Amino acid sequence: MDKEIKIIVIGGSAGSYNVIKKILLALPVGFPLPIVFCLHRLKEVRNGFVESLNINSKIIVREPDDKDLIKPGFAYLSPANYHLLVEPGRNFALSTEDNINYSRPSIDLTFDTAGYAFRQKMAGIILSGANSDGAKGLYSAFKNGAYTIVQDPDNASFKAMPMEALKLFKPHQTLSDDEIVSFINSLSSNNYV
Amino acid sequence: MEDISLKDIKRVIDTIYLTRGVDFSNYAFSSFKRRIKRFLEMNKIRDVNGFIEKIKDESEFADIFIKEVTVNVTEMFRDPSFWVVLRDKVIPSIKFDHSLKIWHAACSTGEEVYSMAILLKEAGLLNNAEITATDINKHVLKVATKGLYQIRNQEINSKNYEAFGGKGNLSDYYTLGDNTVQFDKQLVSNVDFLCHDLALDSSPGKFDLIICRNVLIYFNFDLQEKVLQTFVQSLSKDSYLGIGSKESINWCRSARAFEEVSFEEKIYRKTSDNL
Ligand SMILES: C[S@@+](CC[C@H](N)C(=O)[O-])C[C@H]1O[C@@H](n2cnc3c(N)ncnc32)[C@H](O)[C@@H]1O
Numbered sequence: 263m264d265k266e267i268k269i270i271v272i273g274g275s276a277g278s279y280n281v282i283k284k285i286l287l288a289l290p291v292g293f294p295l296p297i298v299f300c301l302h303r304l305k306e307v308r309n310g311f312v313e314s315l316n317i318n319s320k321i322i323v324r325e326p327d328d329k330d331l332i333k334p335g336f337a338y339l340s341p342a343n344y345h346l347l348v349e350p351g352r353n354f355a356l357s358t359e360d361n362i363n364y365s366r367p368s369i370d371l372t373f374d375t376a377g378y379a380f381r382q383k384m385a386g387i388i389l390s391g392a393n394s395d396g397a398k399g400l401y402s403a404f405k406n407g408a409y410t411i412v413q414d415p416d417n418a419s420f421k422a423m424p425m426e427a428l429k430l431f432k433p434h435q436t437l438s439d440d441e442i443v444s445f446i447n448s449l450s451s452n453n454y455v
Numbered sequence: 456m457e458d459i460s461l462k463d464i465k466r467v468i469d470t471i472y473l474t475r476g477v478d479f480s481n482y483a484f485s486s487f488k489r490r491i492k493r494f495l496e497m498n499k500i501r502d503v504n505g506f507i508e509k510i511k512d513e514s515e516f517a518d519i520f521i522k523e524v525t526v527n528v529t530e531m532f533r534d535p536s537f538w539v540v541l542r543d544k545v546i547p548s549i550k551f552d553h554s555l556k557i558w559h560a561a562c563s564t565g566e567e568v569y570s571m572a573i574l575l576k577e578a579g580l581l582n583n584a585e586i587t588a589t590d591i592n593k594h595v596l597k598v599a600t601k602g603l604y605q606i607r608n609q610e611i612n613s614k615n616y617e618a619f620g621g622k623g624n625l626s627d628y629y630t631l632g633d634n635t636v637q638f639d640k641q642l643v644s645n646v647d648f649l650c651h652d653l654a655l656d657s658s659p660g661k662f663d664l665i666i667c668r669n670v671l672i673y674f675n676f677d678l679q680e681k682v683l684q685t686f687v688q689s690l691s692k693d694s695y696l697g698i699g700s701k702e703s704i705n706w707c708r709s710a711r712a713f714e715e716v717s718f719e720e721k722i723y724r725k726t727s728d729n730l
Contacts, residue, residue, distance in 0.1 A: 327703040347485040
């Protein structure tokens with residue numbers, strides 16, 4: 263694997279919340295990479311989610327505004343009712359276009375645009391979920407050189423999302439939630455400058 | 456679908472500019488690219504060269520592309536708390552002369568214009584208002600002028616109206632058709648619907664309040680700056696600008712003309728002309 267990962271992008275839906283809490287709990291202060299969470303969430307509830315993720319997280323979780331720079335050491339959460347895209351200039355962009363594959367935010371779109379912007383410098387992880395969003399996007403990032411991980415369906419509360427990805431291509435690794443946490447932590451030691 | 460190359464995207468942009476005079480060169484890259492890909496997929500077009508020839512030769516086809524490539528999704532009272540702050544704080548503090556002048560910049564199919572008209576009507580101000588509603592897309596303006604909407608969109612609209620704390624039911628303002636609802640035309644009798652391009656056209660007048668939500672997200676930094684300059688020119692002193700809940704003008708040079716009125720709802724007051 264290319265040791266020079268510059269961004270971690272994680273897609274999750276039903277059953278992914280606990281894995282995400284685990285990841286955030288494990289990350290040390292000063293974690294040197296940006297982590298982007300594209301998560302399915304209620305459209306009409308703007309407040310509360312990011313606050314709940316910040317509890318017990320040592321790094322700050324933010325909902326980015328349009329065109330915000332992607333900074334190392336922060337976690338970012340897709341805002342309610344918007345698609346979250348990554349621009350080649352390595353900042354975010356938002357969109358209100360219709361649901362894609364029944365979802366807004368569309369995990370496909372976040373993976374796809376981040377993969378285009380970061381290529382082999384991205385690590386993409388797909389977690390538990392009860393639908394098919396994310397698979398195509400992660401595959402497109404994979405084709406652009408991204409390092410890809412799928413949560414082991416047997417370890418996921420809802421298998422559909424990981425299964426859909428595994429149907430489409432063979433990711434670099436299929437891991438349990440704990441292994442995913444260790445993987446992310448291992449990226450940090452490779453990246454301290 | 457294969458990825459579309461940067462070179463081909465540029466060729467599409469150049470062709471549209473030369474043949475139709477619409478300038479997409481300063482649109483945000485990722486969403487614009489996604490919209491081109493979506494258009495090609497929907498129309499089952501695989502040959503990009505043929506596609507570019509077609510937008511060059513067939514103006515009607517090019518116009519359909521222009522309409523489809525921009526995002527027109529909208530709803531009434533989107534982010535109800537934004538409309539609450541407008542109703543309770545912003546509008547009461549505007550000291551207008553003869554009429555309250557409002558510009559809905561890039562109003563799409565007009566849902567926000569009707570939202571504003573309903574808000575003003577319930578505040579007893581509708582007859583004092585002069586509203587200019589503009590968009591680059593003639594098709595959406597036609598829909599807005601008619602006030603005829605799909606019935607399936609009314610669920611979210613009604614939910615938003617309720618969360619906004621409207622005085623009645625949203626259905627008080629429309630009559631039911633087969634699959635449609637017809638909003639009361641009286642609501643928009645003081646509205647001018649005009650075709651206006653934020654990228655190329657100059658200011659359409661002076662206003663007490665400009666609403667431009669979820670439009671700047673489709674533009675890059677340069678175009679955002681340019682549009683914000685147009686807004687500064689179009690606002691009188693102590694008048695207001697409202698943008699989308701996740702948009703930001705903070706990094707723009709022209710943001711210096713404004714102070715923040717509501718951080719949560721992204722509402723600003725113009726305090727000076729100095730840029
Ligand atoms: C997503 S809609 C905004 C809807 C509404 N304000 C809301 O937030 O619900 C964006 C609108 O911007 C318009 N638009 C795009 N480029 C434009 C331009 N250069 N000048 C004027 N309008 C433009 C599109 O036609 C579209 O109707």
